[in-house]
Amino acid sequence: MSQFWSPIVHELKPYVPGEQPKSKDLIKLNTNENPYGPSPKVLEAIRLASSDQLRLYPDPDARELKQAIADYYDVERNQIFVGNGSDEVLAHIFHALFQHEDPILFPDISYSFYPVYCGLYQIDYQQLPLNSAFEIDVNDYLQKNGGIIFPNPNAPTGCLLALDKIEQLLQENTESVVVIDEAYIDFGGETAISLVNKYPHLLVTQTLSKSRSLASLRIGFAVGHPDLIDALIRVKDSFNSYPMDSLAIKAGVEAFADQDYFKRSCKKIMDSRVWLVEELSELGFEILPSAANFIFARHPDYNASELAAGLREKNVIVRHFKHDRIDQFLRITIGTQEENQQLLAILDTLI
Ligand SMILES: *Cc1c(COP(=O)(O)O)cnc(C)c1O
Numbered sequence: 001m002s003q004f005w006s007p008i009v010h011e012l013k014p015y016v017p018g019e020q021p022k023s024k025d026l027i028k029l030n031t032n033e034n035p036y037g038p039s040p041k042v043l044e045a046i047r048l049a050s051s052d053q054l055r056l057y058p059d060p061d062a063r064e065l066k067q068a069i070a071d072y073y074d075v076e077r078n079q080i081f082v083g084n085g086s087d088e089v090l091a092h093i094f095h096a097l098f099q100h101e102d103p104i105l106f107p108d109i110s111y112s113f114y115p116v117y118c119g120l121y122q123i124d125y126q127q128l129p130l131n132s133a134f135e136i137d138v139n140d141y142l143q144k145n146g147g148i149i150f151p152n153p154n155a156p157t158g159c160l161l162a163l164d165k166i167e168q169l170l171q172e173n174t175e176s177v178v179v180i181d182e183a184y185i186d187f188g189g190e191t192a193i194s195l196v197n198k199y200p201h202l203l204v205t206q207t208l209s210k211s212r213s214l215a216s217l218r219i220g221f222a223v224g225h226p227d228l229i230d231a232l233i234r235v236k237d238s239f240n241s242y243p244m245d246s247l248a249i250k251a252g253v254e255a256f257a258d259q260d261y262f263k264r265s266c267k268k269i270m271d272s273r274v275w276l277v278e279e280l281s282e283l284g285f286e287i288l289p290s291a292a293n294f295i296f297a298r299h300p301d302y303n304a305s306e307l308a309a310g311l312r313e314k315n316v317i318v319r320h321f322k323h324d325r326i327d328q329f330l331r332i333t334i335g336t337q338e339e340n341q342q343l344l345a346i347l348d349t350l351i
Contacts, residue, residue, distance in 0.1 A: 086220025100146035158290030186211035
């Protein structure tokens with residue numbers, strides 16, 4: 001029945017997310033979810049919000065959530081945009097800020113949703129190769145462009161770009177918007193939100209899916225100059241006025257309030273990362289330096305897709321990408337310490 005499709009639909013190459021298996025017996029280290037649940041205070045807030053009030057539409061501005069984020073980062077509420085997951089926030093960014101004559105720029109190895117949005121909104125793009133250490137070199141981005149975007153730390157490499165490099169890029173590229181996708185910043189990086197008041201062409205996105213354990217609720221946000229935020233609001237209100245449901249708003253507020261819980265669970269994950277890197281190195285793996293809740297590892301003597309299949313047979317799922325430059329790597333999400341130990345025990349039998 002595809003003769004009924006709008007022409008562009010034939011051209012789309014949709015994003016394929018990591019597998020979400022039904023079985024609870026699997027050790028799921030494939031989609032960078034947090035192995036620890038959300039704060040008990042978040043769960044309580046959701047319970048309290050589950051009431052007769054659900055018959056009402058939520059606040060279309062999600063003011064309460066924007067205020068909580070603004071307070072947390074010491075910016076104004078009109079510098080915050082919130083959306084149904086940062087994927088949706090990113091989609092609006094591509095639509096509202098990246099549809100220009102010149103191509104937008106992002107790394108060859110990066111979040112694989114970016115080219116998908118370009119397909120949807122018909123935006124030209126150019127992918128710039130990471131250097132041989134799989135790092136971003138900001139000097140590569142100093143060319144005419146319609147916008148720049150990359151994750152920091154980058155995905156799926158986990159490599160962090162220092163804040164002074166980002167500032168250098170902002171000083172040298174002033175004619176287009178620079179978007180830093182900080183989905184993993186809480187696991188050891190320094191946020192670029194501190195720079196938004198100095199650079200009106202900087203937009204920083206974050207998510208509550210990873211460091212705040214709320215992937216299921218879909219909460220993402222962007223921080224930047226009010227003019228950039230206005231553009232996003234115009235697109236959002238031409239699309240869906242109520243992207244944030246009332247339970248997500250309440251949970252998001254509480255997730256920012258309970259800083260102790262947040263800090264403790266990030267620390268547990270970072271400690272496990274140090275441990276896992278050490279153990280995997282002993283097995284002969286080479287691991288890129290990671291500032292995220294996952295590591296990107298390859299073994300010089302073993303084929304990555306065979307290792308992934310071997311793990312899968314033992315009920316451990318990791319992510320393997322069939323992209324030329326990285327097809328010998330496995331992306332492994334940091335699990336609970338027990339899960340990490342099981343992963344290691346299985347790899348020990350495979351190697
Ligand atoms: C997980 C991830 C996102 C999406 O986060 P959601 O808020 O769950 O939509 C965006 N960018 C990168 C780089 C990610 O890894």
